[in-house]
Amino acid sequence: MSTPAGTEAFDLVVIGGGPAGLTAARDVAAAGGRVMVVDENHAMGGKLRGQLHEDPTDSSWWKGWELAEQGEKDAVAAGARMITDVVAWGLEPGWTVRLTYPAGRNGGPSHLTSRAVLVATGAVERPMPVTGWTLPGAMTIGAAQVLTNIHRVKPGRRVLVVGMDVLSLTIARAMQLAGVDVMGIVLPPTAVEGSSPRATLGRLAPMAKLAPAMYMRLAGRFLGWSWVQALASRLIPRTVRMWGIPLHLRTALVAIQGTDQVTGAVVVNVTADGTPVAGSERELAVDAVCLANGLIPLNELLATLDCAFLRSPDLGGTVPVHSDTLRTQLDGMYVAGNTIGVESAKIAEKQGALVALSIIEDLGLSTRRGCTAAQGALDLVGARRTMEFQFDVNVQRGHDKVQRAWETSGGPA
Amino acid sequence: MNDHMICRCEDVTATEVRAAIDAGACNAQEVKMRTRAGMGPCQGRVCRPAVEAMVGVTDEGVLRSNSAMTVHLPVRPVSLQDLVIEREQ
Amino acid sequence: MSVVLENRLTMLSMDPLATTEEESARAASDYANLTAHLAADTAGTMAGQRVVVVGGGVIGLMTALYLTRAGAQVELFEAQSLGAAASGRNAGGIYAFGRAIDEVALARASMDLWEDLSTRGIDSHFQRPGHAMIALNDHERSLLDLAERHYALAGLPTRMLSPEEAVAMLPGVNPDNAGALMGTTDGQGYPFTAVTSIIAELRAADAIIHDHCPVQSVIERGGHARGVRSERGVTEADHVILCAGPWLAGFSESAGCNLAVRPRRSQLMVTERIAGLENFPFVSGNRVYARRTHAGNIMVGGGGPWEQDGYNVTSSYEALSFLGKHMSELFPGLAGAPIIRAFAGTVELTADHLPLFGPAPAMAGLWISAGYNGHGFGLCAAMGRLTVDLIRSGSDSVPLPAAVNAVVGEFGPDRFNVKQGNSHE
Numbered sequence: 001m002s003t004p005a006g007t008e009a010f011d012l013v014v015i016g017g018g019p020a021g022l023t024a025a026r027d028v029a030a031a032g033g034r035v036m037v038v039d040e041n042h043a044m045g046g047k048l049r050g051q052l053h054e055d056p057t058d059s060s061w062w063k064g065w066e067l068a069e070q071g072e073k074d075a076v077a078a079g080a081r082m083i084t085d086v087v088a089w090g091l092e093p094g095w096t097v098r099l100t101y102p103a104g105r106n107g108g109p110s111h112l113t114s115r116a117v118l119v120a121t122g123a124v125e126r127p128m129p130v131t132g133w134t135l136p137g138a139m140t141i142g143a144a145q146v147l148t149n150i151h152r153v154k155p156g157r158r159v160l161v162v163g164m165d166v167l168s169l170t171i172a173r174a175m176q177l178a179g180v181d182v183m184g185i186v187l188p189p190t191a192v193e194g195s196s197p198r199a200t201l202g203r204l205a206p207m208a209k210l211a212p213a214m215y216m217r218l219a220g221r222f223l224g225w226s227w228v229q230a231l232a233s234r235l236i237p238r239t240v241r242m243w244g245i246p247l248h249l250r251t252a253l254v255a256i257q258g259t260d261q262v263t264g265a266v267v268v269n270v271t272a273d274g275t276p277v278a279g280s281e282r283e284l285a286v287d288a289v290c291l292a293n294g295l296i297p298l299n300e301l302l303a304t305l306d307c308a309f310l311r312s313p314d315l316g317g318t319v320p321v322h323s324d325t326l327r328t329q330l331d332g333m334y335v336a337g338n339t340i341g342v343e344s345a346k347i348a349e350k351q352g353a354l355v356a357l358s359i360i361e362d363l364g365l366s367t368r369r370g371c372t373a374a375q376g377a378l379d380l381v382g383a384r385r386t387m388e389f390q391f392d393v394n395v396q397r398g399h400d401k402v403q404r405a406w407e408t409s410g411g412p413a
Numbered sequence: 414m415n416d417h418m419i420c421r422c423e424d425v426t427a428t429e430v431r432a433a434i435d436a437g438a439c440n441a442q443e444v445k446m447r448t449r450a451g452m453g454p455c456q457g458r459v460c461r462p463a464v465e466a467m468v469g470v471t472d473e474g475v476l477r478s479n480s481a482m483t484v485h486l487p488v489r490p491v492s493l494q495d496l497v498i499e500r501e502q
Numbered sequence: 503m504s505v506v507l508e509n510r511l512t513m514l515s516m517d518p519l520a521t522t523e524e525e526s527a528r529a530a531s532d533y534a535n536l537t538a539h540l541a542a543d544t545a546g547t548m549a550g551q552r553v554v555v556v557g558g559g560v561i562g563l564m565t566a567l568y569l570t571r572a573g574a575q576v577e578l579f580e581a582q583s584l585g586a587a588a589s590g591r592n593a594g595g596i597y598a599f600g601r602a603i604d605e606v607a608l609a610r611a612s613m614d615l616w617e618d619l620s621t622r623g624i625d626s627h628f629q630r631p632g633h634a635m636i637a638l639n640d641h642e643r644s645l646l647d648l649a650e651r652h653y654a655l656a657g658l659p660t661r662m663l664s665p666e667e668a669v670a671m672l673p674g675v676n677p678d679n680a681g682a683l684m685g686t687t688d689g690q691g692y693p694f695t696a697v698t699s700i701i702a703e704l705r706a707a708d709a710i711i712h713d714h715c716p717v718q719s720v721i722e723r724g725g726h727a728r729g730v731r732s733e734r735g736v737t738e739a740d741h742v743i744l745c746a747g748p749w750l751a752g753f754s755e756s757a758g759c760n761l762a763v764r765p766r767r768s769q770l771m772v773t774e775r776i777a778g779l780e781n782f783p784f785v786s787g788n789r790v791y792a793r794r795t796h797a798g799n800i801m802v803g804g805g806g807p808w809e810q811d812g813y814n815v816t817s818s819y820e821a822l823s824f825l826g827k828h829m830s831e832l833f834p835g836l837a838g839a840p841i842i843r844a845f846a847g848t849v850e851l852t853a854d855h856l857p858l859f860g861p862a863p864a865m866a867g868l869w870i871s872a873g874y875n876g877h878g879f880g881l882c883a884a885m886g887r888l889t890v891d892l893i894r895s896g897s898d899s900v901p902l903p904a905a906v907n908a909v910v911g912e913f914g915p916d917r918f919n920v921k922q923g924n925s926h927e
């Protein structure tokens with residue numbers, strides 16, 4: 001049953017304890033704010049908890065769960081409070097955050113009242129509907145990541161990865177390190193928008209142009225020369241290898257096979273523009289298929305409010321219109337992290353620090369950091385420019401579009 | 414075309430979505446009304462992008478919501494009794 | 503603490519203390535006469551006539567369907583999405599039980615037509631699980647006892663359930679209930695598939711449907727409606743019928759009368775599919791109502807004067823709390839059921855809670871069918887069918903049959919131009 005209306009009022013409730021939310025909670029709490037972080041998972045950290053990869057810049061290991069634990073520890077040390085296993089189902093202007101608890105969990109407060117709310121709900125995977133995608137053994141690449149890196153369970157013995165992006169390459173590597181036989185990576189079904197060999201390489205190639213020297217170093221170590229040559233060439237090779245995993249650049253998934261569970265996959269050769277080559281269908285014997293179709297910002301909570309949105313493929317989907325200092329049109333409502341565009345955890349963390357500056361300014365809390373939110377916004381653009389990996393190379397273009405919308409029509413009334 | 418599932422919650426197939434579009438449904442919300450895609454426990458969190466991809470979403474400019482497929486409260490399932498707040502006064 | 507026992511019977515529109523036995527008996531004879539009239543085949547009676555239907559809600563679509571079946575060439579205009587306002591966002595109730603006694607004959611006839619349509623190609627998921635009005639106190643029970651007598655006289659099959667019987671028949675109901683009155687033939691349907699299959703039949707019959715195409719004006723020449731103007735230009739017609747629901751008021755000038763229809767939000771919410779409730783009837787009481795959809799969800803609604811006027815269809819926290827509280831009290835056994843979605847539609851209210859159905863005074867050939875006060879989904883089959891009689895009464899100078907006039911005679915759309923004190927009650 002619902003508990004009586006909360007007697008305690010918070011300065012900030014953070015919805016989503018990922019890198020953005022935890023960083024913002026830490027900084028606002030450190031400035032004297034009463035902060036509560038709510039997260040629907042068993043533990044704080046969001047996507048960080050599944051991340052395990054070698055940092056391309058300095059060969060160190062990026063161990064997401066350690067960063068998650070550190071982030072939580074730092075926020076708690078600064079005075080922020082946390083509730084896990086709790087779901088925010090509504091935002092009442094004012095603000096009241098309405099909460100519910102999964103069955104079997106002891107309840108908690110039915111709602112929290114707060115002067116400010118930070119929506120840092122992250123992103124979800126875009127589905128890749130194809131014949132057989134609902135069979136046991138077919139899963140999103142994110143599910144494979146959670147199984148492999150958090151639960152230490154192999155997603156399958158012989159795994160096919162479908163879709164080529166930063167996430168799928170990283171997780172294919174993680175599965176390989178965990179002893180999974182990664183059969184290869186193929187392209188999504190031809191019906192999936194932007195899945196042709198040319199479009200796929202078009203998205204991956206510009207990463208190299210961001211920081212050529214770094215890219216060449218990475219490419220040499222990570223990807224192998226054949227990959228670089230593939231990018232440079234107009235002729236797209238059939239297969240290149242990365243860490244020994246074959247990337248089938250001109251093969252697309254047709255269907256996942258199986259009756260009670262995945263027993264195989266049908267693939268087909270495609271031309272550079274993604275037209276299937278008749279007669280080239282063949283079956284691969286696999287017991288798991290991991291589908292990677294990118295991430296989309298999750299922002300349903302804001303969609304129930306009177307808040308403007310903008311569609312931006314560069315940001316992964318539709319995002320709430322917000323200022324470069326991460327304020328929204330709604331007084332006391334802030335956004336940060338992947339909910340406003342799919343980017344790396346490092347950027348999300350910086351967004352968390354930036355939005356904290358805005359919240360501290362708006363709530364009149366004290367801070368010893370001699371930085372304004374406006375300066376923080378510029379730093380974020382700079383940080384984005386030097387990121388070695390980006391989910392979408394045009395992510396800054398997406399944010400610029402949002403900024404123009406904010407300035408022309410989306411700004412506060 | 415493969416008759417694969419689009420909406421797992423309500424068992425709506427690609428063929429049914431395609432039929433709705435062919436019968437005149439011109440946005441994700443109209444597909445939802447005609448097929449129930451997006452009406453299950455996840456409320457379209459999974460299938461919304463797939464339906465939008467099939468309808469062909471090209472919205473430009475500032476939008477009033479994050480999708481033509483309407484987003485409703487509660488954004489996650491809540492029991493009847495947990496919807497209740499006894500206001501003070 | 504002394505408590506005044508309230509009447510929270512959501513769906514009891516009839517005032518059992520003010521209703522006479524003569525009125526109740528008339529409802530039975532009106533229904534018999536109307537049923538006899540509706541048995542006549544209309545096929546071909548409107549052959550060659552061009553009719554523009556303004557509004558693609560369930561009223562407009564159903565009207566178009568019956569006009570098309572009568573042989574008319576129909577062109578329908580909808581400003582937004584078809585069947586998307588109250589037409590798609592209602593509980594799907596198709597019932598007579600609980601209605602004011604004057605409306606019972608029409609509501610019963612409409613149920614019959616819905617049932618007939620469901621056997622003739624309209625996928626409405628029509629079924630008759632009944633409607634149980636549940637009393638939670640002695641006052642409500644006494645009202646139900648009186649109502650039972652009137653509905654029985656009106657010919658509606660009814661059955662009074664003891665509190666124990668109610669517990670047995672209505673899984674999860676409050677065991678401290680004071681009994682329930684059940685209309686055993688009341689029905690329900692699923693608005694979205696009904697609308698979709700009406701559209702399909704209309705298209706198959708060469709009716710023309712324009713969605714996302716608002717009508718800008720009614721064209722008049724020589725005192726007669728001649729068609730409409732829209733962004734598609736001029737559409738010529740012999741008759742124009744306005745089925746624009748709450749948007750009807752914008753046509754007051756064309757119609758030459760005050761088409762005062764007030765939009766009001768109506769909110770509903772839906773549980774996950776719940777197994778084991780296959781025979782759950784439409785239930786009402788404690789200021790809410792609920793029904794089981796064909797898919798297995800329980801849908802909960804219950805508006806009231808506290809609800810907001812206007813076209814806002816966002817869900818309010820007040821309504822969710824209200825519905826959650828009252829439904830949990832009425833059905834404690836469902837208090838833990840997960841609500842997966844709330845939604846709102848716009849209902850159309852008239853000052854006297856009667857529909858607007860009849861000719862517009864300003865010009866011949868202009869007709870009105872709107873203002874159904876939240877009963878549109880249930881009544882649309884009858885109103886669509888009776889529109890054939892209505893239009894024929896103008897074009898062929900066939901007077902409206904007595905059986906029809908008996909049930910729609912009070913619905914004249916020009917009645918709000920009459921001075922106060924002469925209003926229809």
